[in-house]
Amino acid sequence: MKDEDEAPLYLDDHERLKALAHPMRRRMLSHLNVHGPATSTTLGELLGAKTGTTSYHLRQLEKYGFIEEIPERSTGRERWWRKADMPRDIRTPNFRDVAPESRAVLEEFYRIGMAEDRALMDRFGAAYLRDPDWAKASRGFGRMTKEGFDAFFEEYIALLSKYSYRADDAPPDARPLYIRMFALPADDT
Template identity: 50%
Template structure:
């Protein structure tokens, strides 16, 4: 099971276990999480149809995501054998320190980095190609600032707090809300 520790007064939980890393390092699981995050709760049958997979495959991956604490079933919506799934809200997923990972876990970590990089490159392409036609839905900023390590840490924590302030799932969003993919990373320029 995942290791959790409270990080703030809002109930936001930090998870940083190798089990979560393993769950995230599979492309279909990332697609499942994205679908639940953008479209809202779903059954394995509706997920299979939306993602072009069979229900047996989806059920296996849903169990892996549930065990890692990334999704949960919705008992009040489930009936009989039909289970409804949703992403767990309020998680701050952190990578375990590299020196605490086994060689196999480092391989999973590298695979997750590769999958995320592919997605981020595609998002950058979409931003460049579609920004003019987005009616203001695509926003971005690039900056160069001089920070100490502790200031960078504080900036990162402030960014996470800002995300938490605006975070909600599709079932809680107003009718005019859209799913928006946000990215932030800092890289030393020298």
């Protein structure tokens, strides 16, 4: 489980955010996160991409610290990659606070993320029918002040961290789970 003093990772660097605002990189990172280490060739086969393309994107993810090579598994031209040990709490800057040249990158980051989330929502019904003990959902409505909403969000992140394991520390019965929380004003139509 998480160290209580682990600080969030802020994606406030334009180039680092840009590295995650690419659909193939996001799919590669997701695969490494869920399934563990892989090679460029393996990822290319899974994603329908050429090895040169996956190698380039893996190097971009490595450059900004999202993945790392596994030297003890890599031999010759075959390089093995894994997700880097990073905080689970990854945050983006407030749209109003980013430089104008970064706004398009931040918009793309969220566009890709929301497309991923819609795909997960489309899979939810079948996942629930397969195994309702591992597919849970909640819909809520509340009235909060800005300060209360900020506190709610921080407690949600703390709760998520409290019950989550890193892949290397997870007990045998732990499963990787997609967990999403988003909120938006109900009166902003």
